Amino acid sequence: MNGTFDTARETKKIGKRSIRWFRLKAQFEQQSMVWPGIIFLFIFAYYPMYGILIAFKDYDMFAGVSGSPWVGFSHFKEFFIDPNLYTVLRNTLAINGLNLMIGFPAPILFALLLNEITTQKFKRFVQTISYLPHFVSWVVFGGLILTILSPTNGILNYLLVSMGVISEPVNFIGEASNFWVILVSGEVLKGLGWGAIIYIAAISGVDQDMYEAATIDGAGKWQKMWYVTLPSIMGTIVIMLIFAISAILNTGFEQILVLQNPLNLDTSETIDTYVYKTGLQQMRYSFSTAAGLAKSVVAVILLFGANYLSKKITDNGLF
Amino acid sequence: MTVQSRGEKWFSVFNTIVMLIIMFLTLAPFWFTIAGSLNEGMDYMRGGVYFWPRSFTWGNYIAVFSDPTIYHAYWITAARTLLGTLTHVLFTALIAYGISRPNLKGKSAYMIYIMIPMFFGGGLVPTYLLYRDIGLLDNFMVFIIPGLFSVWDMMILLSFFRTIPESLIESAKIDGAGEYRIFLKFIIPLSMPALAAIALFNGVGHWNSYYDTLMFTSSDSLQTIQLFLMRVVTDATFAQGMSSQAAALVPEQAKKISPETLKLAMMIATTAPILLIYPFLQRYFVKGIMIGSIKG
Numbered sequence: 001m002n003g004t005f006d007t008a009r010e011t012k013k014i015g016k017r018s019i020r021w022f023r024l025k026a027q028f029e030q031q032s033m034v035w036p037g038i039i040f041l042f043i044f045a046y047y048p049m050y051g052i053l054i055a056f057k058d059y060d061m062f063a064g065v066s067g068s069p070w071v072g073f074s075h076f077k078e079f080f081i082d083p084n085l086y087t088v089l090r091n092t093l094a095i096n097g098l099n100l101m102i103g104f105p106a107p108i109l110f111a112l113l114l115n116e117i118t119t120q121k122f123k124r125f126v127q128t129i130s131y132l133p134h135f136v137s138w139v140v141f142g143g144l145i146l147t148i149l150s151p152t153n154g155i156l157n158y159l160l161v162s163m164g165v166i167s168e169p170v171n172f173i174g175e176a177s178n179f180w181v182i183l184v185s186g187e188v189l190k191g192l193g194w195g196a197i198i199y200i201a202a203i204s205g206v207d208q209d210m211y212e213a214a215t216i217d218g219a220g221k222w223q224k225m226w227y228v229t230l231p232s233i234m235g236t237i238v239i240m241l242i243f244a245i246s247a248i249l250n251t252g253f254e255q256i257l258v259l260q261n262p263l264n265l266d267t268s269e270t271i272d273t274y275v276y277k278t279g280l281q282q283m284r285y286s287f288s289t290a291a292g293l294a295k296s297v298v299a300v301i302l303l304f305g306a307n308y309l310s311k312k313i314t315d316n317g318l319f
Numbered sequence: 320m321t322v323q324s325r326g327e328k329w330f331s332v333f334n335t336i337v338m339l340i341i342m343f344l345t346l347a348p349f350w351f352t353i354a355g356s357l358n359e360g361m362d363y364m365r366g367g368v369y370f371w372p373r374s375f376t377w378g379n380y381i382a383v384f385s386d387p388t389i390y391h392a393y394w395i396t397a398a399r400t401l402l403g404t405l406t407h408v409l410f411t412a413l414i415a416y417g418i419s420r421p422n423l424k425g426k427s428a429y430m431i432y433i434m435i436p437m438f439f440g441g442g443l444v445p446t447y448l449l450y451r452d453i454g455l456l457d458n459f460m461v462f463i464i465p466g467l468f469s470v471w472d473m474m475i476l477l478s479f480f481r482t483i484p485e486s487l488i489e490s491a492k493i494d495g496a497g498e499y500r501i502f503l504k505f506i507i508p509l510s511m512p513a514l515a516a517i518a519l520f521n522g523v524g525h526w527n528s529y530y531d532t533l534m535f536t537s538s539d540s541l542q543t544i545q546l547f548l549m550r551v552v553t554d555a556t557f558a559q560g561m562s563s564q565a566a567a568l569v570p571e572q573a574k575k576i577s578p579e580t581l582k583l584a585m586m587i588a589t590t591a592p593i594l595l596i597y598p599f600l601q602r603y604f605v606k607g608i609m610i611g612s613i614k615g
Contacts, residue, residue, distance in 0.1 A: 023422070025497070026422065026492070026497075026498060027422065027423075027424060029497055029498035029499060030417050030420045030422070030423045030498055031417070031423070031424070032417075033413050033414060033416060033417030033498065033499075033502070034414055034417035034418055034423065034429055036410065036413070036414065037410075037413075037414035037417075037418075037433065037468055037473075038429065038432065038433075040410075040467060040468045041432065041433065041436055041468070043449070043453075044446075044449075044465055044468075045435075045436035045440065045441070046436070047441070047445075047449055048440065048441020048442070048445040048446045048449055049439060049440070049441045049445075050441075050445075051441050051444075051445025051446075051448055051449060052441055052442065052445055054444070054445065054448075059448075064452075065448075110341070113334050113337060113338070114338070116330070116331070116334055117334060117335070117338065118331075122335075122338075126338045126341070126342060128598070129341075129342045129345055129346060130341060130342070130345060132345060132346075132597065133345055135523050135527075135593050135597060136527075136590055136593065137526070137527030137528075137529070137545050137589070137590075138527070138529075139527075139529055139545045139546075139548045139549045139552060139589075140548070140586045140589055140590050142552060143352075143548070143552045143582065143586045144348035144349070144351075144352060144586070145348075146552060147348070147351065147352060147355070147583065148348055148351065152364060152366055153355075153363060153364065153365075153366040153367070153368065153579070155351060155369050158366065158367070158369070189344060189345065192341065193345075220324065220326070220327065221327050221330060222330075253530065254529065254530055257533075257549070257553075258549060258552060258553060260553075261553065275442070275443055275444070276443060276534070279443055279444040279447070280443070280444070280447060280534060285444050285448065288443070288444050289442060289444045289445060292442040292443060292444065293442065296439070296440075296442065300438075300439075303438075
């Protein structure tokens with residue numbers, strides 16, 4: 001009797017121990033799966049954040065980040081009195097302002113219009129075509145834009161000349177005053193279909209009963225769009241708007257470099273391209289890091305500001 | 320069937336026209352480019368070739384694929400696309416699986432640590448200096464290693480893993496399978512739709528990227544096709560040089576090519592792989608962003 005009891009306790013003990021060992025092994029394996037990611041982010045995300053310190057130092061290639069001498073805010077001062085600052089800042093704000101005014105509502109409008117198409121096949125076809133430019137590289141897309149605008153064999157010049165709008169072909173991309181319009185039109189067309197996906201998903205989630213109720217109340221198409229669909233997807237719109245506002249200083253880089261040329265530099269140089277040129281081409285490492293940091297700080301302030309306002313006004317926010 | 324009012328009918332017509340215009344604006348540039356690339360170079364320069372080649376030739380494409388520089392650029396791009404996508408998907412999936420384990424110790428701390436880089440980053444120059452210090456500059460691995468992991472893709476996979484029943488994993492464990500075995504034998508095959516979506520996005524990104532080639536490499540042997548094309552598109556002298564080199568390589572086509580038409584042929588040849596897979600895999604693209612948006 002006594003012996004049996006002992007054995008039972010013994011088995012229980014061994015069982016407990018092996019379960020613990022089993023759990024430990026599983027835990028170890030799980031940790032070993034996560035740690036490559038932790039190390040990866042440490043090197044490729046956190047270490048560059050530490051590298052931002054060179055904005056407050058005079059970076060010396062041989063001394064590294066920690067060994068370079070501190071200089072406080074002198075690179076920021078240099079950036080703020082830089083004669084290019086006005087141009088660069090103006091272009092960045094203008095391009096993004098246009099993008100916010102045109103590029104932001106365009107996909108919403110597209111999604112709303114697409115939703116009104118009743119022939120499913122046609123709707124799917126339009127959708128498929130509209131995603132296409134998103135998957136084409138900016139080099140090729142920029143190349144397409146340049147081909148259309150070409151003064152020698154571009155179709156736009158041909159059309160405008162034959163309609164008598166202009167008497168001679170114009171080198172559109174070579175004139176600084178056209179750059180913003182060309183860039184923003186290109187971005188709108190490239191992002192139209194893809195940007196609409198999230199709104200199409202939101203619209204498909206709207207309760208169909210609401211439409212029926214609205215129909216019974218005698219609402220027409222426009223009224224349903226205005227009083228049912230739009231309010232229902234307002235949450236999504238607000239979230240996307242917060243993102244768009246926080247990205248107001250991020251002009252895309254790839255599209256601008258493709259369309260930029262010495263003739264339109266006055267309107268095509270933005271903070272991002274300027275950081276690239278001063279940083280990597282002229283090797284003014286500390287200066288361009290300071291310029292990039294100043295931009296990021298403003299972007300973070302904008303993100304929190306937009307989020308705060310949105311929470312106040314619409315009760316919707318990112319965090 | 321509801322009776323449409325007159326205004327609604329007009330709206331439908333207007334709506335269809337808007338959609339047709341959008342489709343035309345999207346497709347026409349590709350069409351013009353294809354027509355131009357199939358036209359003789361000198362003739363194209365006279366202008367007027369838009370919807371159909373005037374004097375047809377394959378010469379520009381023959382030239383594009385005979386030039387070893389261009390050929391090499393395609394090779395580098397294909398290599399980085401295949402290797403980069405494969406390693407990215409496996410690495411990201413492994414971490415996502417680890418994070419998805421309910422018993423993982425320190426999970427919330429890890430999540431915060433992983434999320435922070437979504438909002439803050441070091442910026443261009445500190446990243447460049449890091450790559451220089453660890454020997455990634457002008458090294459093929461600069462296309463692969465920094466792209467191994469993406470927090471966003473991890474989030475998509477996390478939400479997908481949540482749909483895999485935990486009982487399945489538990490029963491595999493009772494049968495004595497370790498976490499790595501479960502990951503390889505169960506998780507990867509079960510997550511194929513999500514993995515395929517991520518692989519496609521990532522693959523297209525690799526194929527289309529010229530940013531990293533421009534920033535972090537300098538030798539011609541690492542030039543990707545997009546950077547090569549970028550130089551052709553933005554630099555007339557470079558395009559001229561490429562054209563004369565191609566003309567020297569295929570003398571019988573020399574009269575039929577010009578920098579301009581050669582550029583158009585390259586643009587089409589560079590986009591062709593994407594255009595070819597696009598119709599078949601479009602549903603994956605959309606599915607991928609849907610998974611992401613449900614999460615977000």
